Amino acid sequence: MKISVLQENLAHGLSIVSRAVSSRSTLPVLANVLIATDEGRLRLSATNLELGITCWIGAKIQEEGSTTVPARTFTELVSTLTDKQVDMNLNVRTQTLNVRCGASNTDLKCIDAQEFPPMPVPDLSDGIQINVADLKEMIQQVAFAASTDDARPILTGVQVSLNGNRITLSAADGFRLSVRHAELSSAVPNPVSAVIPARALVELSRIATDGEQVVTMILPPGRSQVIFRTRDTELVSQLIDGVFPDLVQLIPKSYRTRALLSTASFLKACKQAEIFAREGSRIARLNVQAGGEMQPGTVEITGQSEETGHNQTVIDASVEGSSQMIAFNVRFLREALDVIKTPNVALETNSDTSPGVLRPVGEESFVHVIMPMHVSN
Amino acid sequence: MTTTRKIIHLDLDAFFCAVEEQRDPSLVGKPFAVGGKPEERGVVASCSYAARQRGVRSAMPMVHALRLCPNLTIVPARHRVYEHISQQVMEIIHRLTPQVEQISIDEAFLDVTGIDLPLRQIASQLQADIYQQLGLPASLGGATNKLVAKIATDVGKAANRSDKPPMAITIVPPGDEAAFLGPLPVQALWGVGPKTAARLKLLNIEKVGDLAARSEQEMVELFGKHGYDLVIHARGIDDRPIITQHQIKSISQEVTFTKDIRDLRLLESALLELSESVGRRLKEEKLKGSTVKIKLRWPSFVTVTRQVTLTQATDQEQIIFETAKHLFHKLWEPEQAVRLIGVGVSGFYRETRQLSFWDLQTEKDRTLQQAIENLQHKFGKQAVQRGAQTTTIRTHSAKRPN
Numbered sequence: 001m002k003i004s005v006l007q008e009n010l011a012h013g014l015s016i017v018s019r020a021v022s023s024r025s026t027l028p029v030l031a032n033v034l035i036a037t038d039e040g041r042l043r044l045s046a047t048n049l050e051l052g053i054t055c056w057i058g059a060k061i062q063e064e065g066s067t068t069v070p071a072r073t074f075t076e077l078v079s080t081l082t083d084k085q086v087d088m089n090l091n092v093r094t095q096t097l098n099v100r101c102g103a104s105n106t107d108l109k110c111i112d113a114q115e116f117p118p119m120p121v122p123d124l125s126d127g128i129q130i131n132v133a134d135l136k137e138m139i140q141q142v143a144f145a146a147s148t149d150d151a152r153p154i155l156t157g158v159q160v161s162l163n164g165n166r167i168t169l170s171a172a173d174g175f176r177l178s179v180r181h182a183e184l185s186s187a188v189p190n191p192v193s194a195v196i197p198a199r200a201l202v203e204l205s206r207i208a209t210d211g212e213q214v215v216t217m218i219l220p221p222g223r224s225q226v227i228f229r230t231r232d233t234e235l236v237s238q239l240i241d242g243v244f245p246d247l248v249q250l251i252p253k254s255y256r257t258r259a260l261l262s263t264a265s266f267l268k269a270c271k272q273a274e275i276f277a278r279e280g281s282r283i284a285r286l287n288v289q290a291g292g293e294m295q296p297g298t299v300e301i302t303g304q305s306e307e308t309g310h311n312q313t314v315i316d317a318s319v320e321g322s323s324q325m326i327a328f329n330v331r332f333l334r335e336a337l338d339v340i341k342t343p344n345v346a347l348e349t350n351s352d353t354s355p356g357v358l359r360p361v362g363e364e365s366f367v368h369v370i371m372p373m374h375v376s377n
Numbered sequence: 378m379t380t381t382r383k384i385i386h387l388d389l390d391a392f393f394c395a396v397e398e399q400r401d402p403s404l405v406g407k408p409f410a411v412g413g414k415p416e417e418r419g420v421v422a423s424c425s426y427a428a429r430q431r432g433v434r435s436a437m438p439m440v441h442a443l444r445l446c447p448n449l450t451i452v453p454a455r456h457r458v459y460e461h462i463s464q465q466v467m468e469i470i471h472r473l474t475p476q477v478e479q480i481s482i483d484e485a486f487l488d489v490t491g492i493d494l495p496l497r498q499i500a501s502q503l504q505a506d507i508y509q510q511l512g513l514p515a516s517l518g519g520a521t522n523k524l525v526a527k528i529a530t531d532v533g534k535a536a537n538r539s540d541k542p543p544m545a546i547t548i549v550p551p552g553d554e555a556a557f558l559g560p561l562p563v564q565a566l567w568g569v570g571p572k573t574a575a576r577l578k579l580l581n582i583e584k585v586g587d588l589a590a591r592s593e594q595e596m597v598e599l600f601g602k603h604g605y606d607l608v609i610h611a612r613g614i615d616d617r618p619i620i621t622q623h624q625i626k627s628i629s630q631e632v633t634f635t636k637d638i639r640d641l642r643l644l645e646s647a648l649l650e651l652s653e654s655v656g657r658r659l660k661e662e663k664l665k666g667s668t669v670k671i672k673l674r675w676p677s678f679v680t681v682t683r684q685v686t687l688t689q690a691t692d693q694e695q696i697i698f699e700t701a702k703h704l705f706h707k708l709w710e711p712e713q714a715v716r717l718i719g720v721g722v723s724g725f726y727r728e729t730r731q732l733s734f735w736d737l738q739t740e741k742d743r744t745l746q747q748a749i750e751n752l753q754h755k756f757g758k759q760a761v762q763r764g765a766q767t768t769t770i771r772t773h774s775a776k777r778p779n
Contacts, residue, residue, distance in 0.1 A: 174733045251732050256748060329731055353732060371732040 001035075001065025001090040004212075005042055005088050006102060007081050009057040013044045014075045016055045016207050016233060022048035029115045036066030037086075045068050045119055046071060051200050052119055052236040053207065065090055066113035069097055071312040074164035077106060118151040120220065120236060122227045127216035128162060130297055132208050132230070134182045135215055138169045139205040141180045141339040141366055146198035147173035154242035159197035160226075162188045170247045173199060176370045177247050178330050178339075196217055200237035207233050251369055252355055255279055255348035260289045260361060263345040266299070267337040269313035272302060273303025274330040276311045283373050284330035288349065290319045301346070302328060326352045327373045337367040381551045383496050383519065384619070385487045387503065388534070389466065390514040390542035392483035393423035393459055397452050406540060408433070409450035415439040417635040422454050427540040453551035464510065469506050478619045486523050488619040495550045504546060514542035520549040520557075524615035533682070556611025557588030566610050568603065576600075585611045587633065601742055610716055628662065629670070629721025630654045637676045637714040644715060648701050649694075649722040656694035659722060665690035666722035669700040673708055674717035681708055686724065697722060 014033065022030035025048065034045040042059035045052065067090050078086070081100030090097050090110070139158075146201040147155035158171040164374040165187040170179040208215050208230055218227040228235045284303050291297035297319025303308040326349050335344065342360035349356045358368045389395065393411040398404045413419020431446040443449055463482045470477050473747050476488035489499050496519040501539040502694035507515050510549055516537075518529025526549075533545030549557045563569050563585055582588050588596075588611035596604030609615075623735070630651045648671075659666065670684035683704040690695065701720045709715070754760045 061684070100470060172734065175731050355734070371734055374730045374732050 001037060001067065001088070001092075002063035003037060003042060003316070004060040004062075004085055005057060006086050006087050007084055010042075010086055013042075013057045014071075014078055015054040017044045017053045018071055019206070020048055020051045020053040026066050029111050029117075031071055032068035032111055032116070033074060034066065034068050034113060034116045034287075035159060037061050037064045045116070047117055047119070047236075049066075049117065050197065050238045051203065052235040053203065054119060056232050058376060062205070065092065067095060067097060067110040068113055068116050069110050074108060077108075077355060111325075119234075120223070120225060120227060122218045122220060122229065122234075123332045124216055124218065124229065126190055126220075127218045127229065129185060129214045129304055130167065131182075131185070132213060132215050136205045136208060136343075138167075138180045138182055139201045141368075142171045142178040143198040143201050143205075143370070144170040144171075144335050144339070145173060145176050145178035146171040149173070151176075152238055154244055156198060157240040158201055159194040159195050159244045159247075161191070163191040164188070164325075170244075172245065172247050172250070174371075175329070176336070176368065177250060178336075178365070178368050179247055179251070181365045191365065193218060195225055195240040195242070195270075196237055197240060200226075200235065201300050204228050204235050205339055207235065212216040248286040250355070251350065251367060252350060252357055255319040255321065255350055255357070257288050257290075257319065257349045259297065259317040259319045259347045260325070260344055261299055261315050261347070263337060263340050263360075265313075265315045266301070266345060266347075267334065269301040269315060270330055270334045270337060272311050272313060273301050274334055275303065276305045276308050277303035278305070282329050282331060283327050283328045283375065284333060285325065285375075286347075288317070288319055288324045288326070288347070289318045290321065290323045293310055324349045326356060327375050328356065328370055329373055332370045336370065340366070340368075361367055380490065382488060382521050383492070383499075384521065384523055384526045385489055385496070385500055385503070386518040386523065386530045387470065387485050387487065388516050389483035390506075390516055390534070391423055391425060392463075392600070394425045395513050395542065396455075396459055396462055398425075401452075404452070405703045407450060408446050408448065409452055409732050410439065410442055411452045411454050411507075412439055413454070414451065415443055418633060419451075420606055426538075426542060429538075430540050434680075445712060448559045462513070464506055465511055466515075468511065469510060470503065473503060476619045478753075486526065486619050489665070497546065500546050500548065503668060504544065507542075514544045516543050516545040517549075518547050518549075520554065520613075521551050522554075522613075523617055524567065524610055524620070525549050525557065525613050527567075528561070531565065531622045549613075555589055555611075558613050559584060559589065560586045563588055563611075566607065568606065568610075573600075573607075589613075600627070621749065626725075627670075627721050627723035628655055628658045628664070628666070629672075629719055630658075631672060631717055632676075633717045633718025634715065637716050639712050639714045641711070644709070644718065645702060647718050648705060648720060650697050651718065652698035652701055653694045655720050655722055656692055656697055659692035663747040664723050664725045667691070668722065668724035669704070670721040670723065671704045671708070672702050672717070672719035672721070673705070673715055676714050676716050678716070680717070683708055690724070692723075707721065726755075 017033055019115050025031065030048060036043045038056065040061065041056040041058050044052060045054040081101040081104060086098045088097055095110045097108040097110050099108060113241050143158055150156065152319055155173055158169055162169045165184040166181055167184055168179065196300055216229045223240045226237050270284060277283055284301055287300040289298045296310045296316045299317045300312060302304055302312045336358050340360045343364050344361035346359045346361055347356060352372055353374060355369045355371050360366055397411055403462045406427060407426055408431055410421045410424040410428055410433060412422040417695045421433060421435050421437045421442050423435055423441060424433045428446055428449055433442045433446050433449065439451065459482060467479055470485055470487060474487055474489055478486040492499055500517040500519050504515050504517055507513050516530050516534050518533060520526040520529055529547040529549050533547030534543045537543035561584065563582060564574050566585060588607060591608060593605050593608050596608045600607060632647060632651065667687050667690040668684055669687065670682060672680060672682045674680045685700060685704060697720065749761045
């Protein structure tokens with residue numbers, strides 16, 4: 001293999017794929033990045049067997065070939081190269097990659113590309129086209145609600161369901177849940193559903209840059225994998241097996257109290273309360289007060305700690321129904337309000353032990369539900 | 378005008394002994410004491426009425442008790458059993474009223490103002506319930522307040538001294554409080570120890586009645602704020618409410634060694650055992666504390682304590698133990714003998730729990746909510762309503778003019 005690439009392209013490609021490099025694995029080749037000539041471009045791939053990322057960069061190819069380069073060493077080296085052009089030449093017999101850039105001359109010990117796990121070659125014609133901006137927003141609004149606890153693996157995933165021209169992402173960690181819908185530009189022939197590790201989706205939203213219009217999602221039949229493809233990148237993830245709980249039936253259909261308030265004020269109040277609730281129980285107490293005929297209702301947000309003190313914000317709100325006191329993990333509130341884009345948000349409650357619902361006002365496509373905290377006397 | 382309260386004080390008669398007599402009926406009528414062995418510096422935790430006739434008292438060193446009563450049988454204490462039975466007693470009391478303030482394993486105050494029966498009848502029914510259901514004798518005092526009710530129990534017990542449980546019931550009718558307390562020695566009042574009694578004696582105050590006759594002002598000048606309370610209490614006035622839930626401020630465990638210990642391994646294993654026991658109690662009480670404290674007593678009886686505040690409240694034995702061990706090594710020099718060692722946790726947070734979608738209770742709530750919605754859908758909003766929404770109507774109809 002004999003190729004020339006631009007330093008900045010190589011550095012960018014490595015930064016994308018290196019997130020899938022296995023940091024500790026018994027398989028040495030998983031600590032490496034595959035570099036291979038591929039139809040006039042250079043393909044960079046890394047995988048930890050659960051998640052694989054591939055990136056194609058432009059290259060001048062004088063001789064086809066492939067090898068795997070130690071990811072950390074290679075990334076560090078490339079980031080310090082100062083000249084524009086990087087020339088790479090592989091000695092196939094010794095699996096030594098010579099890297100030249102300006103005055104710099106490096107020999108890297110590589111592992112034969114044969115040892116690298118094969119990456120699936122998707123059939124792009126079966127793909128579902130999703131708008132990148134939509135998908136990134138959906139992931140941002142849903143993935144954080146997935147569990148990070150491996151006790152129930154299914155909950156570490158995000159359920160992606162496609163039905164007609166509607167795509168739905170849902171996730172829950174047992175204490176909160178997020179559900180977000182969006183429209184597809186073209187309908188899918190058959191309803192499909194898959195549970196994708198939340199981490200894979202977060203990586204996807206990182207590598208799918210806004211410059212691109214669409215991402216193609218492929219669910220190869222019988223393979224328990226999902227592939228997301230953009231023009232220059234591809235992400236492959238194992239799916240999570242198991243039955244995903246029916247989250248829709250967990251969303252309360254009615255409420256006794258509904259408060260409409262400014263999202264920004266509510267978020268700011270939660271951030272302040274969190275400073276005090278950080279130690280101990282992480283509780284923010286909410287007191288939703290119904291207003292009278294002439295005055296508006298209020299939502300009072302309180303955070304307190306025996307050590308640091310007590311913080312309270314009172315926000316004007318339009319309150320429908322009876323007054324309600326309820327306590328939430330303040331981080332859950334803050335994380336949910338962080339992804340609500342509308343200027344106003346509705347908080348719906350039924351009692352201090354039943355789920356609280358957050359809905360962006362004027363935006364039907366998103367709902368977030370949080371279980372309260374029980375405070376004993 | 379406030380209504381006259383009806384307060385009962387209940388005290389189980391020689392509780393530990395009564396439990397031991399149930400286990401071993403041959404103990405009935407005999408002088409025996411529950412407590413530690415004399416050679417292990419044991420003290421009397423409780424003693425039978427036959428033993429009391431010989432002068433044995435609780436909290437007395439067992440060696441001393443044996444000197445007073447050489448044929449005293451010593452029964453080892455089974456605190457877990459007593460706690461369990463105490464709970465059953467409290468359950469019986471709670472059936473009568475939720476207004477219960479438990480003040481120790483065998484003592485409680487009850488506010489029975491809401492029960493429309495004579496106080497004596499309520500008291501004897503309760504005494505009979507406890508005796509019939511658990512076989513435990515109890516003495517009760519009844520009055521308009523806690524102070525007089527408690528003293529009534531004590532007076533009743535003292536008046537029925539024999540080698541059998543007193544099972545006394547003493548009722549002080551409203552208005553008779555001062556007259557009832559008057560002839561008693563001042564020590565009968567709370568807060569009058571030997572020192573205060575001696576000072577009062579110098580002022581020619583020996584009976585509660587003598588104290589009641591003095592002016593508040595005079596006593597405040599002599600005893601400060603405490604003086605005011607003394608006079609008021611002496612007149613049989615006490616408006617403290619029943620405190621139904623005791624706010625636990627700290628949980629601690631300590632052990633006095635049978636022999637002074639200098640072996641680090643033994644000391645550390647004692648710390649571990651104490652830490653485990655504190656952790657267990659914390660979990661039982663659903664509390665988490667952020668301050669860990671240890672207490673050491675040297676053979677010289679000098680007692681030292683050290684405490685530290687953790688960054689996060691805990692109920693974990695291992696964290697309590699590691700912290701206690703760290704504190705211990707700050708105080709202890711190798712080879713130093715230790716007489717007593719204790720571990721405690723305080724600085725409690727209220728227990729909080731993140732509810733989950735899949736909790737049993739939330740499941741139930743959801744099923745209920747669903748059923749209500751279905752009914753309302755079928756038959757309209759008025760078909761099913763929450764109790765809270767109709768309480769105003771109910772309280773009105775329940776309130777009848779006297």
